[in-house]
Amino acid sequence: MTLAHAPGAGAAQAPADPVLSVEGLTVSVATEAGLRPLVQGISFDLRRGETLAIAGESGSGKSITSLAIMGLLPTNVRATAGAVRLAGTDLLRLPEARMRAIRGDRVAMIFQEPMTSLNPVMTVGAQLVEAIEAHEPMARGQAQARALEALKAVRLSEPEHRLRQYPHELSGGMRQRVVIAMAIALRPDVLIADEPTTALDVTVQREVLDLLRDLRRELGTAIVLITHDMGVVAEMADRVIVMKDGAVVEDGPVVRIFDAPAKDYTRALLAAVPRMGARPLEDAAAPKAPVCSLRDLTVRFDLKRGMLGRTTHRVHAVEGVSCDIRAGETFALVGESGCGKSTIAKTIAGLVPFDGEITLAGHALRRQSDVTRAVRRDAQIVFQDPAAALDPRMRVGDLVAEPLVIHGIGTREERRATVEQLFERVGLTRAQIDRYPHEFSGGQRQRICIARALALRPKLIVADESVSALDVSVQARVLQLLRELKEDMGVSFLFISHDMAVVDSIADRVAVMFLGQIMEMGTRAQVFGDPRHPYTRRLIEAVPVPDPSHVHPARARMATEVPSPVRRRDDPPPRRVLRDVGGGHLVAAEG
Amino acid sequence: MAGYLLRRLVQSVLILLGVTLVTFFLLYVLPADPVRQIAGRSATAETVESIRRQLGLDQPFWVQYGRYLWNLLHLDLGRSYLQRSNVSELIWARLPPTLLLMAGAIVCELILGLTMGIVAALRRGTATDNGLMIASFVGVSAPQFVVGLLMLYLFGVRLHWLPISGYGTFAHLVLPSLTLGILGAGWYSRMMRSSMVEVMRQDFIRTARAKGLARRRVILRHALPNAILPIIAMIGIDIGIFMGGIVVVESVFGWPGIGQLAWQAIQRVDIPIIMGVTLVSAVAIVLGNLLADLVTPLIDPRIRLR
Numbered sequence: 001m002t003l004a005h006a007p008g009a010g011a012a013q014a015p016a017d018p019v020l021s022v023e024g025l026t027v028s029v030a031t032e033a034g035l036r037p038l039v040q041g042i043s044f045d046l047r048r049g050e051t052l053a054i055a056g057e058s059g060s061g062k063s064i065t066s067l068a069i070m071g072l073l074p075t076n077v078r079a080t081a082g083a084v085r086l087a088g089t090d091l092l093r094l095p096e097a098r099m100r101a102i103r104g105d106r107v108a109m110i111f112q113e114p115m116t117s118l119n120p121v122m123t124v125g126a127q128l129v130e131a132i133e134a135h136e137p138m139a140r141g142q143a144q145a146r147a148l149e150a151l152k153a154v155r156l157s158e159p160e161h162r163l164r165q166y167p168h169e170l171s172g173g174m175r176q177r178v179v180i181a182m183a184i185a186l187r188p189d190v191l192i193a194d195e196p197t198t199a200l201d202v203t204v205q206r207e208v209l210d211l212l213r214d215l216r217r218e219l220g221t222a223i224v225l226i227t228h229d230m231g232v233v234a235e236m237a238d239r240v241i242v243m244k245d246g247a248v249v250e251d252g253p254v255v256r257i258f259d260a261p262a263k264d265y266t267r268a269l270l271a272a273v274p275r276m277g278a279r280p281l282e283d284a285a286a287p288k289a290p291v292c293s294l295r296d297l298t299v300r301f302d303l304k305r306g307m308l309g310r311t312t313h314r315v316h317a318v319e320g321v322s323c324d325i326r327a328g329e330t331f332a333l334v335g336e337s338g339c340g341k342s343t344i345a346k347t348i349a350g351l352v353p354f355d356g357e358i359t360l361a362g363h364a365l366r367r368q369s370d371v372t373r374a375v376r377r378d379a380q381i382v383f384q385d386p387a388a389a390l391d392p393r394m395r396v397g398d399l400v401a402e403p404l405v406i407h408g409i410g411t412r413e414e415r416r417a418t419v420e421q422l423f424e425r426v427g428l429t430r431a432q433i434d435r436y437p438h439e440f441s442g443g444q445r446q447r448i449c450i451a452r453a454l455a456l457r458p459k460l461i462v463a464d465e466s467v468s469a470l471d472v473s474v475q476a477r478v479l480q481l482l483r484e485l486k487e488d489m490g491v492s493f494l495f496i497s498h499d500m501a502v503v504d505s506i507a508d509r510v511a512v513m514f515l516g517q518i519m520e521m522g523t524r525a526q527v528f529g530d531p532r533h534p535y536t537r538r539l540i541e542a543v544p545v546p547d548p549s550h551v552h553p554a555r556a557r558m559a560t561e562v563p564s565p566v567r568r569r570d571d572p573p574p575r576r577v578l579r580d581v582g583g584g585h586l587v588a589a590e591g
Numbered sequence: 592m593a594g595y596l597l598r599r600l601v602q603s604v605l606i607l608l609g610v611t612l613v614t615f616f617l618l619y620v621l622p623a624d625p626v627r628q629i630a631g632r633s634a635t636a637e638t639v640e641s642i643r644r645q646l647g648l649d650q651p652f653w654v655q656y657g658r659y660l661w662n663l664l665h666l667d668l669g670r671s672y673l674q675r676s677n678v679s680e681l682i683w684a685r686l687p688p689t690l691l692l693m694a695g696a697i698v699c700e701l702i703l704g705l706t707m708g709i710v711a712a713l714r715r716g717t718a719t720d721n722g723l724m725i726a727s728f729v730g731v732s733a734p735q736f737v738v739g740l741l742m743l744y745l746f747g748v749r750l751h752w753l754p755i756s757g758y759g760t761f762a763h764l765v766l767p768s769l770t771l772g773i774l775g776a777g778w779y780s781r782m783m784r785s786s787m788v789e790v791m792r793q794d795f796i797r798t799a800r801a802k803g804l805a806r807r808r809v810i811l812r813h814a815l816p817n818a819i820l821p822i823i824a825m826i827g828i829d830i831g832i833f834m835g836g837i838v839v840v841e842s843v844f845g846w847p848g849i850g851q852l853a854w855q856a857i858q859r860v861d862i863p864i865i866m867g868v869t870l871v872s873a874v875a876i877v878l879g880n881l882l883a884d885l886v887t888p889l890i891d892p893r894i895r896l897r
Contacts, residue, residue: 072800104803111801116794121816121891130812131802166892182802 017087018045019189019222020069020107024082027061027068027246035080038064039246043082044239046190049216051223053237053254055230057269057471058442061246062226066192068092069224070109071099086190105135108183112195114176118167124151124178125163131182150185151178154211172337173204180211187219194226201336201498206542209235228471230273231501231544234258235552242266254548272476273546274501281525290324291459291492292348292379296356297321299343299516303566316565317343319516320356320575325460330486330493332507332524334500334539338565340516341496345464348494349381361459377407380453384465386445390437396448397423397433403455422451426481443474450481454489461485462494467502479506500543504528512536515565517576522585532587599884603877610873611663611866615656618862625860629672646672659866668870669863671856678867681852686871688758689848692840693833695768697826700775705822707776708783712818713810715788723780730777735836739770739843756845767844771836775829779822786818793817816890823890827883831876 025042028035039061046052054062068079071091084091086106091099111117119127128147129140138146144163151159154177167175176196183191193212197205213236216223225236233240234254241251242265250263261267299318302311318340325331333341346352348360350371358365361378365371380403383389390399400422401415410418420430426447437445446466453461463482467475483506485491497503503510504524511521512535520533531537541552567573576588626643627634643649647658662669668678704727711723730738746766747755754763790796791814799813834850841850849868856864888894 070801072797100803100805102803104801109801111794111798113794117798119795119799119813119817120893122813130804130808134803134805134808168893179798182798 016047018047019087020046020224021085022065022069022082023085025065025068025079025084026081027064027073027077028080030076030078037080037246038077039068041082042241042243042248044241044251046222046224048189048222049220050238051216051225051236053225053227053233053240054243055227055233055240055269056243056249057228057473059245060243062243063194064246065243066109066194066224066226069190069192070103070107071096072103072109101135104131104183104188105186106188107190107192108186108188109192109194110176110179110183110196112198114172114179114199117179118175120167122166123163124165124167124170128163128178128182128185132185135186146185147181150181153184153215154178154181155207156181173200173207176200176204176208177211180208180215184215184219184221188221190224191215191221192224192226195228196225197232198227198229202500202539202542203336205232205544209544212236229544230258230270230472230546234546234548234550235544237548242269258546258548268473270546272473274472274476274479274499274505275546276501276504276528276540276543279505279524281529288327288329290326290359291361292325292494293323293359294344294356295322295359297344297347297358298355299340299347299352300355311569313566314569316516316567316573318347318354319573321513321516321518323511323518323521325492325494326509327459327492328486328490329508330482330495330506332495332497332503332510333513334497334503334510335513336498336539338515339513340565341513342464343516345381345462345494345496348379348460348462350376373407377456378458379460379462380456380458381462381464382446382449382453382466384468386442386449386469387437389449390445392437394436395434396437396440399437400433400448400452400455403452407456409456418455419451422454425454425485426451427477441474443470443478446470446478447481450478450485454485454491457489458491460492460494462496464496465498466495468497468499475502482506500528500539512539515563515573517573517588518578518586519576519588520586521578522583526583526585530585532581532585534590599881603881606877607870607873608660611660611870612656614866614869615659616652618865619652619655621860623860625672625862628860663870668867671864672861673859674861674864678863681864682849682867682871685847685849685852688846689837689841689850691764692767692771692837692846692848693830695764696772696775696833696836697829699768699772700779700829701826703772703776704779705783705819707780709787709810709815709818711780711784712787712791715784720784724784727777727780730773731781732777733773735770735774735839736843738773739766739840742766742770743843758845758847767840767846770843771833771840774836775832779825782822782825783818786821787814790814790818820887820891823883823887825883827876827880830879831872834872834875 023043025039026037027039028037042065044052054065056062064073064077067073069084069091071094073079079092082092086102091102094102118124125144125147128150129143132138132143132146147163148159151162156162156174156177162170162174162178167178170178180196196212197208200208209232212223215221225232227233237254239252240254240257242249242257242263244265249265250257250261257266258270261270297318298320301315301317303313303315304311321340321344323331333344335341343352347354348358350368353368360375363370363375365375390396397416397419400419404410404415404418409415419433423430423433428444428447428451432440437448440448449466467478470478479502482493486493495503495507507524509521509523510527512519512527512533514535520527520531520536527536528540531540545552578586578588581587626639626646626648630639630642647655659669666679668682670677671681674681707723707727711720714720743755743766746753753766757763796809796813799809837848837850838854839850840846841848842854849871852864853868855861856868
């Protein structure tokens with residue numbers, strides 16, 4: 001099943017020999033019951049300057065495929081059949097010493113997590129130089145010059161200075177540029193990018209995708225792009241392989257896959273992808289009374305420095321935020337990492353000291369200690385990572401009943417009955433109540449967290465990136481559950497997310513945050529249909545569109561960093577004034 | 592940095608003050624009577640009382656303790672009840688052998704413990720790993736005097752490779768250092784193994800391998816500096832654990848150090864010496880920890896001393 005046989009494939013390509021050719025690659029893990037295949041018979045050809053996307057959800061085998069090509073499989077996993085030919089040489093048959101010479105030189109790889117993929121105790125320069133010297137023996141000065149050149153190629157600001165810095169001194173986007181610089185320093189024939197932008201903010205993702213596209217054009221590098229994000233696939237790929245459970249579902253040119261998917265799974269996968277503007281812009285319902293109001297909410301963290309531990313600097317996490325979350329609505333806070341959206345969630349839950357006023361279900365809260373147990377009953381949180389939010393040593397039924405126990409509600413039998421109802425409400429069965437968290441999938445675990453949040457019949461559920469860690473098909477079903485809960489139970493949601501498309505698909509009203517302040521706020525139709533603030537526009541434009549024919553508006557390539565919310569103690573940030581541009585659509589004055 | 596050192600210095604003085612108070616109190620409430628030791632069994636009640644008055648032991652606790660601190664402020668550790676010389680002189684004379692022994696033990700710990708830990712981590716799940724971890728378990732659980740006597744018998748008595756007792760040459764140092772270090776080596780190998788296993792799983796190790804670096808370089812340059820960080824903090828704590836071991840090891844091998852001095856003083860209730868040795872140990876522990884904290888940021892740039 002090579003791509004050359006697929007209809008339409010290769011027609012646009014020059015008939016050059018493939019740089020990389022994978023034939024019937026099968027990868028298996030050694031278990032006590034024998035070899036269990038993780039990837040079965042994947043085949044593809046990759047030509048110079050071409051980008052092939054391998055798309056699929058978690059467990060599809062896409063990352064294992066990339067590790068097999070690099071010869072970096074874990075010890076109990078190995079390629080059991082097939083061939084990986086790089087310019088004719090089968091990499092699977094090479095001894096480790098010869099494979100090492102190819103790794104990083106002719107086939108390079110970049111990974112998902114820029115925060116952890118650099119050695120924390122070595123300077124950026126040392127790590128770059130080492131990568132160069134491993135393959136091309138040269139004088140130290142020469143290697144340093146090459147390293148500098150590579151940093152310039154990835155458009156990192158102040159490259160000379162960066163060489164002397166340690167990874168923890170750089171932001172996530174900067175670190176990912178360093179990882180890319182390391183990978184392209186020796187101009188590899190093939191670059192394998194495993195979820196290269198998944199951990200990045202949307203505007204940083206945009207810059208990294210642009211960078212990868214430029215590098216491919218300038219250097220002619222062939223790219224294997226491993227991703228779960230169909231938007232990224234549509235933007236970057238020439239051809240696509242869709243994988244599921246270790247097998248190829250479908251492959252073909254990107255336009256064909258998106259416009260005329262041949263297999264049900266591909267169609268379902270594409271249908272589950274949240275798209276900006278896919279939901280009709282309906283008129284908002286008549287405004288109801290607010291369940292939760294924030295007035296001039298401010299959260300600052302002191303940084304102690306100097307010999308006497310005096311407060312010299314402050315993190316202005318949230319700076320004068322005012323908004324209302326109304327009964328029965330989903331109010332979304334969107335923004336990039338560090339904008340203060342999660343701090344607001346923690347503040348409402350009483351986990352962070354604050355200034356200003358929160359009114360929650362009739363309670364006026366002016367300081368952290370006002371958020372008593374009785375108040376917390378009305379606002380419950382669902383976190384991002386359901387695996388970490390559930391105690392692995394407790395049965396899930398007990399986890400869901402725990403809020404009732406803490407608040408002393410009902411007898412044991414009544415609580416059991418409530419838990420059974422909640423399980424059915426969130427789409428789980430009664431039979432699952434006595435199981436442990438590890439017996440559930442990620443989506444099911446998040447349903448358990450939602451059931452736990454519902455146990456106290458709160459007026460407000462704070463969903464802090466609650467669907468971000470889920471695969472798109474699972475994500476779509478959990479979002480549907482949240483919509484139903486809002487309709488059936490009248491509960492309000494504060495939906496916090498970095499994902500504009502997800503917010504667009506679920507929110508009634510939206511606030512866009514930047515550096516602790518609201519930049520724009522209004523109904524979904526107002527903010528996404530008629531964005532006024534340049535930052536909102538920039539965020540919307542940066543979202544990858546799952547449509548290969550979509551053309552992104554040209555924008556200046558830049559490598560700016562988000563300004564820091566850390567300021568000197570005597571230098572508070574200027575407060576943005578929100579102006580009503582009509583119908584309650586509030587926009588911050590530009591400044 | 593200067594501020595950090597100053598704060599640590601103040602902390603250290605407070606810690607040492609606390610150590611003197613607790614030790615002094617424990618010796619005060621101890622049922623053993625030092626005066627009886629000095630005067631002997633046949634002494635009359637008057638003699639005993641006069642010695643007691645002479646040493647100031649008839650005074651209330653706070654007066655005795657206050658006088659001790661006052662002398663300490665003048666760097667006077669007092670006079671031994673029985674040895675007719677200043678405690679500081681006695682300790683000063685015995686300090687070099689003990690420091691030598693500790694240095695030897697630390698070297699043994701590091702060489703044995705780190706090597707075993709690294710090898711076990713890199714061969715995780717194999718027979719080598721199991722064998723090394725059983726060995727480390729034995730090292731951790733075997734009492735030091737048993738290990739010491741066994742080695743003494745094997746290398747000294749049976750094989751005649753090394754001297755069985757005494758002080759002076761490098762050969763004399765080997766067995767006591769090994770005996771003292773073997774406990775720590777056991778701990779270090781276990782800690783190093785788990786630390787190394789953890790680090791080898793990290794993303795940056797995969798990045799290093801993806802760059803095409805040789806395995807040796809991945810281990811020595813990328814894994815080791817990260818894995819060793821928790822061990823450094825251990826070395827500081829270790830000096831305290833050594834103090835207990837030194838009493839045993841110095842007795843077994845006839846090593847003329849502080850441990851022997853302490854042992855003799857404890858048997859004879861020679862309070863000034865016990866106080867002095869305790870204080871010196873406390874200083875060693877405080878310095879060891881400070882040193883460990885100062886070395887860590889040299890390896891890990893993320894740690895700043897504030």
